[in-house]
Every structure is written in structure tokens, then in C-alpha cells.
Amino acid sequence: MVNIIMELNQVQRELIIRGYDAHCSEIERLIETRLNTDMIELYEVLLSGRKADIKRYCNNNEIDLLDIDEATKQSIGLNLIEIEIKTLLSEKGRYDAELKELGIRTKRITNGIEQCPWFSMFNSPVSLQWWTKNTEKILSNCDINHKYYDWVDSKIEHIKDVWTEIEPQQALPDITKYWQVYNFEVPERVQEYLVKGCGN
Structure with a gap:
């Protein structure tokens, strides 16, 4: 029984x-x-x-x-x-x-922006704290005098500036800003520069 x-x-x-x-x-x-x-x-x-x-x-x-x-x-x-x-x-x-x-595990819902190229470069963080930590870690290993450093830093800061309107855990992100950030491209040379910063 x-x-x-x-x-x-x-x-x-x-x-x-x-x-x-x-x-x-x-x-x-x-x-x-x-x-x-x-x-x-x-x-x-x-x-x-x-x-x-x-x-x-x-x-x-x-x-x-x-x-x-x-x-x-x-x-x-x-x-x-x-x-x-x-x-x-x-x-x-x-x-x-x-x-x-x-005791049943719940699910975190995101708006999918963490899958975009810029987020993916930094291990797809879903909170501002993770974004800041991941970007600072990689940038701290990059050559500050490199021609891409300031450009990458400005993109990171731009994403921080609009974070509350596009953050992955925001169910109703600002549609225009969401797509602007989602469609930011990471040029191949910038990818190589950041991958070197990861130590790979």
C-alpha cells in the first residue's frame, strides 16, 4: 500500500x-x-x-x-x-x-539577449553583476594600449548604460534597445583580441 x-x-x-x-x-x-x-x-x-x-x-x-x-x-x-x-x-x-x-526546482525565464554575440563573448551573463565581473576579468587580461581596447570598453559601457532596459531577466525589455544590442556585431579581429584576453 x-x-x-x-x-x-x-x-x-x-x-x-x-x-x-x-x-x-x-x-x-x-x-x-x-x-x-x-x-x-x-x-x-x-x-x-x-x-x-x-x-x-x-x-x-x-x-x-x-x-x-x-x-x-x-x-x-x-x-x-x-x-x-x-x-x-x-x-x-x-x-x-x-x-x-x-522541493521542486523552478525555472528562470530570460528574454534571450544573453545569446547575442556580445553577451556570448562574455559567457552569456544574465545579471549586471555577472556582466561586470565577466567583462572586467577579460579586459584586465587584455592589452590596454591595443587599438581595440577602447572600442570594446565603450561597447561594454553602452550595454551597462542600457542594462535595466534590456537585461536578460527583463520579460518586457525595450524592443528597440534590445535589438540594437542584440545586433551589435563582434568583428572577427575583436573576437581574437578578446579570446587572447581570456588566456586561450
């Missing part, structure tokens, strides 16, 4: 983990959609599948649904997806607290 109860508990545990993983995957999908989808296209998708949500949003914000320009469509699409992300994150916070009590 004890074995049956333990197996049932294991089944319940697996179901909880699967449900939690599905919830986290949906948040990640919405974060990615917000960053990569044209908001007018998103508005049109919402209009075809969730017209009631758009009507409610327009009523609450005194927007005439019959007289909407492109900028308003963009704003509605963006606001609705952000509301959904915030709602799911709030639910995740409650789940995280309960899962920790059960």
Missing part, C-alpha cells in the same frame, strides 16, 4: 512539473512574439481570434473600435500581449513559491 502512495506522489509530481514547464514555455513564446512580431500583424491575429479582448480593451480605454489608425493598432497589440505576459508571470511567481515548498 505504501508503494502505491509513493508512486501516486511521483505521478503527481511529474504532472505538476509538466504543467509548470508548459506555463513557462507559454511565457517564453509570448516574450519572443512581443520581440519579433509586427504589432499590427499581432493586432490582426488578435482581432480574428480574440475580438472580445480587443473590444474590452477599447471600451476600457475609450477607443472607438471603428476608427482605429495604424499607431493605435500597434499600441493595442503591444498592450494586450504585455498584459498577458504580466498575468502569466504573476501566476508563475505563485507557482514558484509553492514548488519551492515542495
